[in-house]
Amino acid sequence: MATLGDLERAVMDLLWEHQEAITANTLRDLLTQRTTGDDTVAARPLAVTTVLTVLSRLEKKGLVERERSSRPHRYHAVTSREDHTAELMLEVLGSAPDREAVLARFIGTVSSGEAETLRKLLGR
Amino acid sequence: MATLGDLERAVMDLLWEHQEAITANTLRDLLTQRTTGDDTVAARPLAVTTVLTVLSRLEKKGLVERERSSRPHRYHAVTSREDHTAELMLEVLGSAPDREAVLARFIGTVSSGEAETLRKLLGR
DNA sequence: GACAACTTTCTACGTACTGTAGAAGTACTA
DNA sequence: TAGTACTTCTACAGTACGTAGAAAGTTGTC
Incomplete structure (x- = not known):
């Protein structure tokens, strides 16, 4: 199967926490909070494109599915x-x-x- | 812990098969045979330096130990x-x-x- | 129907890991 | 001490991942 990087893992964790599908923007916000929560100094928020890239890669790996029908695409984990x-x-x-x-x-x-x-x- | 590449994995498999420590040259020979055994076309043998590099990396990862005392260094897996x-x-x-x-x-x-x-x- | 705002895709770059091995250095043997 | 065997150093190409700007597509609204 696939090995996950840190950011990929963080995204999967968030998708797993949310039973319903969520958007890239929502994910970006959640990821920013996450980083702020830590001691990590300046929690520079990620660009949305970064999140989208990661989501595409996770989709290619078969871990994530996206609903292309809804306009801001919504993403959800394929398995629990x-x-x-x-x-x-x-x-x-x-x-x-x-x-x-x-x-x-x-x-x-x-x-x-x-x-x-x-x-x-x-x-x- | 560490994730292993294909060659690293092959080396570990051989070290695990051999309870006693073996040399890089022996490993190289075994690796060459292995490849020949497969359907893999031309079993170009690896350079010994390649095997040594891999062994160094495995040592750094803590999976392999080498006996520097014996002249051709002998390598063995740290754990089963x-x-x-x-x-x-x-x-x-x-x-x-x-x-x-x-x-x-x-x-x-x-x-x-x-x-x-x-x-x-x-x-x- | 054209524009503005939002969303997605394309392209790209730096870093790290792995496979691969030549060049250069070190040690042992005759 | 010279030659051979072995080890270390250095290097490069390919892939994965974090990161994001530029470009292209979509949609609501006037």
């Missing part, structure tokens, strides 16, 4: 964040010829609460 | 492939604010045999 993350994990795991050994190590590190959840999910 | 893969998976999961939801989706996709393994690993 959880699905995306799970897919990434599977992708990482998939390339391993020793899946069970990997799973063993993986399981060894999740919190006990999560282990409990896993037990339930696995049934019996 | 399984540990590395498990770490990558955790890294992907770690960035999620909805870990349990991700785990649920993840679990839904492993094979039944693996699910059985997981059950055992989770105890009780």
Whole structure:
């Protein structure tokens, strides 16, 4: 699949937070706020074209869809964040010829609460 | 952590296959064979300096260690492939604010045999 | 229907990472 | 010490990403 840059990741995070599709301008505003929130010094706002470029790239990567019908195009994530993350994990795991050994190590590190959840999910 | 390029990945795979440390020249030979094995047309062998560059980069990334004592330096992976893969998976999961939801989706996709393994690993 | 305001597309540049390897430097062996 | 084997330095091309101006397209309104 695709690896995301910092800005791409930030855009995806915002799209994931918003269930409904939003515009590039809205995203730009949200991104500016985000940066302001941090300690990052001068939160110079991004140009809208920058956001649009990133959105185009994300669209090409299949992570984002745009509604061309509405005039300011509206963008939304194709999959949920959880699905995306799970897919990434599977992708990482998939390339391993020793899946069970990997799973063993993986399981060894999740919190006990999560282990409990896993037990339930696995049934019996 | 670090993302690996194709050649870097191929080198790591070879280092993981060999429990003992090996030299850049050996690696170069193995890499050449690998390429020949594939359908890839002309298996032009890599220059040793190419392999050495890649090894240096992997060393910088903390994935490889070299024994400078032995004259042709010998290289070996710092962690096992399984540990590395498990770490990558955790890294992907770690960035999620909805870990349990991700785990649920993840679990839904492993094979039944693996699910059985997981059950055992989770105890009780 | 023409203009102004807004939106999207095209093009571009700097930086970082990766594949690739020659040139130059270092060390070991006979 | 000279030759060979190995390592380090330097470099370049391709791609990905952050960034955005210039140009082109759209739409509402007078």
